[in-house]
Amino acid sequence: MALPLALSGQDLIGQARTGTGKTYAFGIAMLQSIGKPRKNRKKPRGLVVVPTRELAVQVSEDLVTAAGKLGSRVLTVYGGRAYEPQIEALKAGVDVIVGTPGRLLDLVKQKHLDLSQVTSLVLDEADRMMDLGFLPDIERIFKLIPAERQTMLFSATMPGEIVTLSRKYLNRPTHVRAEMESGEGEATPQVRQIVWRAHRMDKIEIVARLLQAEGRGLTMVFCETKRACDMVAEQLDTRGFAVAAVHGDLGQGQREQALRAFRNGKIDVLVATDVAARGIDIDDVTHVVNYDCPTDDKTYVHRIGRTGRAGRTGIAVTFVEWEELTRWKMINQMLGLDFAEPEETYSTSPHVFTELNIPEGTKGVLPHASRSRAGLSAERIEDLGETGRARNRGGNRRREEREERPARAPRQRRRTRGGRELAETAPAETPEVELVAAKTEETPAIFTPDEIQPVAAEPKRTRVRGRGAASSAIEQALAETPEAPVKRTRTRKADQSQAPETRSREEAAEAPARSRATEAPPAEPVSTRVAEAAPVEPVVERVPEPSFLATPPPPVHREPERIIPPSPFAVIFQSPDLASDDDDIAPSAATERKQQRRQARGGGGGNRRRAG
Template identity: 70%
Template sequence: MALPLALAGQDIIGQARTGTGKTYAFGVAMLQRVGKPRKNRKKPRGLIVVPTRELAVQVTEDLVTAAGKLGSRILTVYGGRAYEPQIEALKQGVDVIVGTPGRLLDLVKQKHLDLSQIGVLVLDEADRMLDLGFLPDIERIIKLVPAERQTMLFSATLPGEIVGLSRRYLNRPTHVRAENNDAEAEATPQTTQFVWRTHRMDKIEILGRLLQCEGRGLTMVFCETKRACDRVVEDLKERGFAAAAVHGDLGQGQREQALRAFRNGKIDVLVATDVAARGIDVDDVTHVVNYDCPQDEKAYVHRIGRTGRAGRTGVAVTFVEWEDLTRWKVINNALSLDFAEPVESYSTSPHIYSALGIPEGTKGVLPRANRSRAGLAAEEVEDLGETGRTRSRTPRKGRDEEREERRERPARTPRERRRTRGGRNGAEASETAVPETVAVEEATAPVEVADVPSPAVELPQVEADVAPHDGESAPRRGRTRRTGRSPETAPVEPVAAEDLDAPDPDVEEPAPAPQQQRPEPEKIIPPSPFAVIFKSPDLATDDDEIAPSAASERVQNRRRPAARGQQRGPRRGNQP
């Protein structure tokens, strides 16, 4: 219905539920109007603005498929990737640009992108861009585009801000709606919905058993926060499931790696926030699980819209905790559903097995015989030249990996303590240290001494340990004395141990100096504790004036102006 109007060049407001083929509705008309590429035309003629990176990649893939015969040059620009490849492609020339608002404005600011020749402008998922706060950026982009253009706005819902935007910037648009007023209530007629009231600590066990139901293909699990996504992925990996996460804290390469692995079947469980709830079209998604209750009815519709697409059937399961009952009742009343009072459910409840077709006796851990998926590690991470830092946290190791590390870890060797002296080992220090005793082979061996001018010199005395000879008795330990009477030779005479304390007759010992005793200070003992020991002399004389007090100075200062007035005399006006 929208394609003939788009080919005629009219402005369109398209409203349809997700999965109805909105991309081809504006993509085919844009490619037809842009035409075949030309060498002398380098500036883009078509611009498509999308809210998320994943949606930009998907729209580009659909347009490349549609432009297979035309050969149109299509470029995708979004944040998280290097600027250089995108700038080089813009210099070579493009026909259609698909991008997010932030990167588009960055390239325009750097003067690498010129939007002065845009003839067709498309705003895809406008309500989602409004939710993400891109409305001011969209208005800036619209002002950079020529006024004479065709504008097409597509959205699943039309809030008041989007209606006001269409009235300001669209020229007599035609509103094309592919659903009736109760569209949200019948948004997914091919999808079987289940809503259960669960406990927070039992949800992962229910999810583990749900993922083993009959006929399950690819499954998407939606969480409210990024931390919850990481936690669910870690728990599922420990239970044997091939799972991966997609959220805003991951780098662009990691997000695309997870999506490629999910499309290729290397993983079968994709845990994501609402960033993946819009525009991601993956075939064979049979089950959608709302692990956390959605914020509103729009989020619920877009989440469960990932399954049951293009005539296929699917299953949507929603977990509602006790504190989320009020929020769920608002969603239930807005969509006119039949789950105003969710059934209280646990992992052992019989109705879970019968409703989803779970075999009896199934536990929350996947048997090893069924673990046939290659996993996320089998998909390589593409080097995108990512800007900024990767903010993802390192995943926690599984219990099996931790046990293997403990087994492979070698035994700890006992610590050896070494005594050091001055930074060196004790053995090295003892070799280089000066020995306290000197070993003398022969106590009576002659020792040659240099010529000494004085007739007799007293040499230092050395204590020695005399080493015993073979076959001889060891001499006793004693002190040797060297005499300097002969200038040529000086024999060493042994000294007995009992003579060590004997005074040397040849040496006169100096008399000890008398010690001077310091006189002790005289103690003053007053006869009475109240007696005056010291009295300062009185240096005042009779001619000294007594210093005035502060009060007397203030009084004197008050009287001074009156005294001055009396000295000046009477005023002129008082003269007779």
């Protein structure tokens, strides 16, 4: 119905159910009006504006297929890709541009895209494009296009307010509705709709059993938020299903990888937000699950429209929580459905198995024998030169990347000294230490003959570093020094006061001498006899000089003197007293006035007496 009007060059508002071929309705008319490409024509003549990147790729592929005989040059322009390939294609020349509003305006601002020769403009999913979110960008695009043009709007849902707003930009448009009794969108009749009232904690279990139904093909699960998408995809992945997520926080390469894997059958479950609910055409989608209740009737129509396309049949299951009942009743009333009171359902309810054709005894985990899909990792990620920050797929994806990360190479340590490397084959360096000639008649007080013998028996060290250099040199010097007799200058009382360990060492050293003395007792020395006869004189013990090997005494900690601040009330300066004992006390003012009065009275009375 819309094709003859579009070929005639009239402005058009097209409305039809999802999957009825709206893309070819405006695509064929646009390509026919543009004609065959010319070498001297580089500026685009046709422009198609779409709301999502995935829809831009799909519309571009359909237009390339339709322009197979004409050879029209079609360019896809959207965000998330590098600018350079798109700029080079624009310089080479294009006939039709399919893109999103943001990237189109960026290229116009950079003066790489010129829309002054566009003769045909199409807004796909017009109700979304004319929404308040896209309306400012759409108005700017309308100003960049010539006034004499053909404008066509197509969508499955076209509310009355959107039609009224679109008339501002169209010239006497014709509103064409295919198989529609009312201006509002309605669901595809080939889709069997099921609405259940489920609990939030039990929905994932119902989905896991639904995915094991007999005859199930590809399945799309729609969530309201990006975080919910990641959560559902991760839980289904742990249960053994080949699943991928598509939402706005993923990079464009990851989003296209997931859609390619879904189309190629490497995964059979796609968890997405409403990004994938508009215009995505994928064959063999048998089930659509509304994990979260849609926000309005338009969203519901577009979600369940992903199945039952081109005359096929499908099943749409919607979960409604207790707090979402009011919202669902509004959707049910707007679309005229018969699910005003959804049935309360749990994963163990018998009607779940009967209505969805699920084998009895099915659990929420996919058996290992049924895990035949290659998975998302089998699909290669294209390097699109993505712009913006790097994005992650979710916790499960990050865990897989950590597992696939190669192990670190063993760290090679280099031995350096003073910033220079040491050769492994270089001979060991010995510190140059001057050996001090020790005196034979004196021995440090901290060493005994018994302690010097084991030191002499130790092997000599050839390489010493750090603080051990000086001590090793002293040990070598002591080892080469012959044993000298130790002079005993202490009295008997001092010997008795020695530590038991010291006395035991001396007794062990004198044991051989005692044994020889018992065999042949020599004459008693004179010095000993004189000492016994003469009175014992106190011998002052000589304090040995401090040795550098001795342990220094611990430092004495003295408390600092307490500084007592002066009292703030103390007298700092006192003026000297210049008065003496002979000085009279100065009279007060009252005393002086009394004296003056007395003098005045006394003087007047005396004069009177003299006069009388």
